[in-house]
Amino acid sequence: MPKEWNASAAVSPQRLTSLDALRGFASLLVLFYHLDDVLVARGAEPPFWGLGHGGARGVDLLFVLSGYVMGRLYLRDGARKVSPADFLKQRARRLLPAFWIVSVVALSLYLLGFGGADKAAKLEPWRLVASFLLLPQDMPPLVNVSWFLVYEALFYALVALALFKRRLGIGAIVAWQGLILVLWIAGHPVGPSKAPGYLHPRSLGLGIGVVFALLGERLERGGPLGLLRAAFVASAGLFLANIIWEGIGERDTHGVPIGLLDIAAGTMLLASTSLERRCGSRAPGFLVGVGNMSYSVYLTHFATMTLIAAFVARVGMPLGMAGAVLCLAGAMLIGAGMHFGIDRPLQAAFRRRSAGSGASPRKRGDGRRAVSVPTAVAADRRTERHLPA
Template identity: 60%
Template structure:
C-alpha cells in the first residue's frame, strides 16, 4: 500500500536524521539544529510497530494466502540477508584494515562475527551497528513461521515472549541498551503492539469510522509528534512520552491511515512512498556513510554545522537509493529468476512477480 510505504519513508528519514545528530555529537560537534534531530530515534520504535503490523497482515490474518513455514522463511531470508551480508562484510573489511580504533576490536572476535552475520543476540554491538534491529526481526520471523506450523503454539510463544519483556520493563529490569542485540529489550514490544493492531483492525476501523477516522489519525499523529519534539528539544537522552505509549499511537496511525486509503479518502505522498521503497537499503548503509562524511569534513577542517548535517543526510539518502537500485534490486531479481519455473514455450513464459508488500515491504525498515 502506498500509505504504508509513505509512513515508512517518514520514519526512515527520522532515523537518518537521528544518526546525523548522533554522529555529530560523538565527534564533539554541536548537535545540529539545537538537537531537534535527536527525537528521530522514535522512528525506530515506529518501525517496530510497522513491522509487526505488516507481517501480521501479510501472513497471519484469516483470509490471507497461506504458505508453508519453510517458504515463508526462505522468502524472508532471500529478502533480508544478501544486502545485509554485503554491507556487513564491507564493514568487516574496514575494521580489519585498522579503521575504527580499539573500541571495534571486540567486534572482530570470530564468534562475534558469526553471531553478527547470523543475526544472533550477543553482549556487544554487532558488526554492523544498525543490525541490532534485525536481530529482533529475525526472532519475530521465526515465531511467525511457528504460527504457520501450529497456530496456537506459535501465538502462545509470541505472547510468552512479549509478556516476559513487558514484565521485565514494568519491574524496572530492562535488558540494557537496545544497540546490544538481545531478545528482551522493551523496544521489541512494538512488534507485538503492531501485531495486536493488525489483528484488531476490522473492529477498530468500524468503531473509528463512526467517530471520524481522520480525527483519530490526527490525534494519534499529534501524540507521536509531541513525543518526538519533546525528546529532540528537551534534555538529551530523556524521554517525555513513554515509548509504549508512542507505540500505541503508531498502531492507531497505521489502522487509521490504511482504512482511509482503503476507502479512497487518503493516499500517501508518492515522494515519501519512494523513500519508503528504498528504506531497507537506506537503513543498512546510512550510518556508515554519515560516519565517513563527518570524518572527511573534520579532516578538511570544515565546520560541522547545520548545513553540513543536511549535506550528510542528503548524500546518505542518495547513496542508499543507489545501493537499492544498483545492488539490492538486481540481487532480488536474480534470486526470483532462479526460482521461476522454466516456461514450456515462449508463449507460456511466466510473468515476473509484482514487487509489492509481500516481496519488498514485509519487513522493516
C-alpha cells in the same frame, strides 16, 4: 504439505502506499537521529536545533510497523497461507543479501584499521559469526544498526511457527511479549546489547503491531470514517509532539512511555491503511519513494555519515549546518545507490530464478491444476512491497 498453502499463493492484498510512506517517515527519523549522534560525538553543535535527537522514536515506529504488516499478511483469520519454509526463505532472500554485502564492507574497513582498537572486539571470530547470522551479542554487532534485525529474525521465526501451528506460534509470541512486559513493569528491562538479547521493551512494538492488525480488521472494513480520521490526527500529533519534545529538551529527555507511543503508532497504521483502502487516499510520493528504498538507506546511512564527518573534520571544515547537510545528502545518495544498483537488481534476479525454476502448473491432490509457480511468484512480488525492509 497442506493444500491451502499452494491454493492461496496467488492471493495478494492491495498495495497500500500508506505503509511505504510511514516506513519512509520512520527511516528519515532514524537518519536524523544518527546524524545528531555522529556530529555531537565529534564536538559539533546539535544540527537542526537538536530536533534530530527525537528521531530515535523512528525505531519504535519500525517495530510496530513490522508487527502490523506480519499480522495483516499472515496472522489474521483468512490471511494468505504460505508454508513456514517458503516464508522463511522469502524473508531470508529479502533481508540477508544486502545485509551481508554491507557487513563485508564493514569488516573490510575494520580490518584496514578504521575505528582503531575500540572496534577490535568486533573482529573476534564468534562475534563475526553472530553478526552475520543476526544472533544477539553483549555489544553492538559488526554493522551497528543491525541490532534491529536481530529482533526481526526472532519475530520471523515465531511467525513461521504460527504458520505451522497457529495456536502454538501465537502462544509463543504472547509468551515472549508477556515476559518483556513483566520485566519492564518490574523495572528490569533488558537492553539490546545485553544477554539474553531479545527482551528490550522496544520489542513490545512488534506485539502491539500484531494486536492492531488482528483486532483492527473489522474497524478497517467498517469503522466510521470520521473516527478514523480523528484517530490518525490525534495519534500522529502525539507522535510528532513527542519527537519535538525529546529533541528540544535536555539530552536524553524521555517523553511519552514506549508502550503509549507504540499504541499511537499502531493507531496511525490502522487509521491510515483503513482510509486508503476505503477512500482511495494516497500517501505523499516522496515518503513512498523513501520507504521503498528504506532498507538500503537504513543499512548504509550510519557508516556513510560517520565516514563523511571524519573526512570533513580531517580537511579542517567545521561540522556545522553545511556538514550536516553534506552527511544527509551523502547518506541518501549511497542508500539510493545501494537500492537501485545492488539490492533491487538482486531481488529481481531472485524472482526471475524462482519463476524459471517452476514454470509448469502442478497437480493438486484432488486432481485439479494448482496455481502455477510464476503466478505465485508474481503474488509474492506484490506482497513483498508491504513487508518490513
